[in-house]
Amino acid sequence: MKIGAMNNPALPVEAEVNRIGRAGFAFVDLTMEGPAATSFDAKAVKSLLEKHNLNIVGHTDPVLPWAYPLEGVRLACFDELCRCADIFADLGAKIMNIHPCYQAPPAAKGKIVEYNAAAIAPIAEAAAKRGLVLALENFLPPFASVETFGLLFEAAPALKLHLDTGHCNLGGDSAGAFCRAFGDRLVHVHCSDNRGRFDDHIPLGAGAIDWGQVVGALQQASYNGTVTLEIFCGDADMGAIYLEQNKKYFTQLWERAKSHSSLTREAY
Numbered sequence: 001m002k003i004g005a006m007n008n009p010a011l012p013v014e015a016e017v018n019r020i021g022r023a024g025f026a027f028v029d030l031t032m033e034g035p036a037a038t039s040f041d042a043k044a045v046k047s048l049l050e051k052h053n054l055n056i057v058g059h060t061d062p063v064l065p066w067a068y069p070l071e072g073v074r075l076a077c078f079d080e081l082c083r084c085a086d087i088f089a090d091l092g093a094k095i096m097n098i099h100p101c102y103q104a105p106p107a108a109k110g111k112i113v114e115y116n117a118a119a120i121a122p123i124a125e126a127a128a129k130r131g132l133v134l135a136l137e138n139f140l141p142p143f144a145s146v147e148t149f150g151l152l153f154e155a156a157p158a159l160k161l162h163l164d165t166g167h168c169n170l171g172g173d174s175a176g177a178f179c180r181a182f183g184d185r186l187v188h189v190h191c192s193d194n195r196g197r198f199d200d201h202i203p204l205g206a207g208a209i210d211w212g213q214v215v216g217a218l219q220q221a222s223y224n225g226t227v228t229l230e231i232f233c234g235d236a237d238m239g240a241i242y243l244e245q246n247k248k249y250f251t252q253l254w255e256r257a258k259s260h261s262s263l264t265r266e267a268y
Helices: 013-022 042-051 071-090 104-129 146-155 175-185 211-220 238-268
Strands: 002-006 029-034 055-060 095-097 132-135 160-165 185-190 228-230
Touching: 002 055, 002 132, 013 029, 029 071, 029 160, 029 228, 042 160, 042 228, 055 228, 071 095, 071 104, 071 132, 095 104, 095 160, 095 185, 095 228, 104 132, 104 185, 132 185, 146 175, 160 175, 175 185, 175 211, 211 238
Parallel strands: 002 029, 002 228, 029 055, 055 095, 095 132, 132 160, 160 185, 185 228
Antiparallel strands: none
């Protein structure tokens, strides 16, 4: 299991990579979104990643209307996602995420899942041509259920699961349900806490999520990949403290769950 952190897209990417590297994380969850992270000096960032021995996971703009039922809009979004994929691949990423597209004409809101299913396979194929696995992140209904993700996986067999455990606490299926249904497709995880009403991105333990259950579900799915602490704070100094504390907290939970699982197996 590798723990990483996400750059603040309001700050220069180079400075954020330095911050994450100095904090001792294993990877950068590099989000390419505004206002300051839509473009950057990729050569400089690659040098910083090497300097800090950091890996990278690609994170795309969460509100791109890539499945909107107007061809011009879809093609523009496709081109932007390909641009991101080229940069991620050059930086050494193996995974690129995508968020569900919720945009549709008012009279066609009931077809949102259908639009997503029709548009996602070409994006997954474009990612694969660049050596990247495309992973879809769960969020709000209708993209909060195992059933909906099953339909999208049928439409794009190469698509994988990016599980956001905080989003699982906002309605829909639990992290455990996603792990049981699609543990074999799980390639990346986001962790942040909330109180069940809003996507607060507060430190683990400060909200309503049972992190012992989340860690247990991940381990039961034999997951041992990348975990991003997606925790936001307006104060940079406090944000660094929260991340350091949560890195220790999550690692302790992980090791404790592994030990408990090992003892349970021995008992049998």
